[in-house]
Amino acid sequence: MSSPVSERRLRVLHVEDSELDHQLIMAQLRRAGLDLEVQRVDTLGEIAEALNQPWDAIISDYNLPGYSGLVVLDLLKESGRLIPFILVSGEIGEDTAVAAMRTGASDYLLKNHLARLAPALLHAIEANESRRARVAADQELRKSKQRLHELAGHLQTSVEMERAAIAREIHDDVGGSLTALKFDLAWIDRHAHNPEVRQRVASALETVTHAIEASQRIMHNLRPAILEQGLVAAVQWMAARFERRTGIVVSMRTSHEQMQLPAGVPLVAYRTAQEALTNVSKHANATRVDIELSIDSGVLTLELRDNGQGIAPGDLAKARSFGIRGLHERAATVGGWVDLSSNSKGTSLILSVPLQAEGLDGLGEQEDSAAEHDPSAWGLL
CATH class of the missing domain: 3.40.50.2300 (Response regulator)
Incomplete structure (x- = not known):
């Protein structure tokens, strides 16, 4: 033949x-x-x-x-x-x-x-x-994976830009209007003599105060202005809020109080910690979380460990485990990767990001004021 x-x-x-x-x-x-x-x-x-x-x-x-x-x-x-x-x-x-x-x-x-x-x-x-x-098929597959990776990075950037726009709208319009309304109610309270009116005003003031707090919380979740103070301060702030809200004890250790990091890295690390803590509160049944943030040999490492029930292997392999996939894709946008391990004694998530040599020269110094090109940086809310 x-x-x-x-x-x-x-x-x-x-x-x-x-x-x-x-x-x-x-x-x-x-x-x-x-x-x-x-x-x-x-x-x-x-x-x-x-x-x-x-x-x-x-x-x-x-x-x-x-x-x-x-x-x-x-x-x-x-x-x-x-x-x-x-x-x-x-x-x-x-x-x-x-x-x-x-x-x-x-x-x-x-x-x-x-x-x-x-x-x-x-x-x-x-x-x-x-x-x-x-x-040829392998080359095409690599190109396809690269295109998907670039698309995922573009989508991550687009999401952050949209979050920033929404946060600005809340800050400028909703936040400003609520603050003005609070001042007006306070003026009415000072000039009202009818006890019923003053009672209603006090109730309205309480409602407006809750609305302002809610808008601030939403703005911080959409676009963490705390990152202006540096990644370490932002993660510490997030950990403290998480502990107050959930009652889960959070311990944090860091190798440097200030870290000068390449553009985009602080936001990726912050979002990774945010997603990990959210998963702990929803699924882990944990009583303690340990966070370690360090730079060693030119690599930024963020590790979160809990003492919860762990993640079943089947859950990690689910076709719709988009949260875990999102962590991997987000890390890849800055050249990093995520390692996730779990057993009956808890779960460990490690984000590793190699840093450029020049990004390590300023360790112990304040963040560069020219951070307007860093997508993780935004003005005070």
């Missing part, structure tokens, strides 16, 4: 110094019914030039004047071309043949067994084309 390869014209480069041996090999291949376009070369200069052309296969003698077939194989490897290479020799030791195969040769044959040459040639070409297809 013929293969598609045997039915087309094949371009073969033949490295051979003997014209007689060249004719014998060509006759053997044509006797097998192969349609060939062949070029014979026998010097290293000719070989190097010929490797720039497209070939379906290379057949090379082993013993050549001044060099061996393994030298030709090395030239092929240096060129980066995926071309099947078949070594043919009048005499070749087993060790040499094994070394050639390990180096990348597709096959080797003795010149007194050329009946195997045509099947070996077709098999090598078919295997090489399958390999090329796999390489």
Whole structure:
């Protein structure tokens, strides 16, 4: 049964110094019914030039004047071309043949067994084309993953920009209106004499105060202005609020009180801690959370450990575990990664972000005032 390869014209480069041996090999291949376009070369200069052309296969003698077939194989490897290479020799030791195969040769044959040459040639070409297809598929998959990664990063940035816009609207419109209303109610309270009116005003003032507090809480969740004080202060503030709200004890340790970090990193770390604490309050049934924030050997590490019930392996593998996937994608936007481990004694989440060397020079100093380009930075609410 013929293969598609045997039915087309094949371009073969033949490295051979003997014209007689060249004719014998060509006759053997044509006797097998192969349609060939062949070029014979026998010097290293000719070989190097010929490797720039497209070939379906290379057949090379082993013993050549001044060099061996393994030298030709090395030239092929240096060129980066995926071309099947078949070594043919009048005499070749087993060790040499094994070394050639390990180096990348597709096959080797003795010149007194050329009946195997045509099947070996077709098999090598078919295997090489399958390999090329796999390489192309892998490259396309990598490109697709990169496009998805870029899209995820764009979506993360878009979400943060939208959060910032909403927070500004709440600050400028809702917050301003509520504050003005509170002043008006306070004025009415000072000038009212009817006890019922003053009681109603006091109730309204309480409602407005709760609304202002709620708007401030929403603004902080949408766009944490506390990040202006640095990542350490922001995580400490978040941990304290979490402890007051949930009753879960939070302990925090840090290697530096101030950290100068590249743009985007503080917000990624803050959101990671926020998501982790939210998951603890919802699912862990924990009584304690330990947070460690450190920089060591040029890597920012944020670790959160709880003493809860842990996460079932099946939950981590759920198709709709978008929270965990979101953490991975968010970390990837700044070149970092997330490690999550869990057992019956609790769960540990570690965010690691490699930092540029210049980002470590300012450790112990205040954040750079030119942070307007940092998407984690925004004015006071």
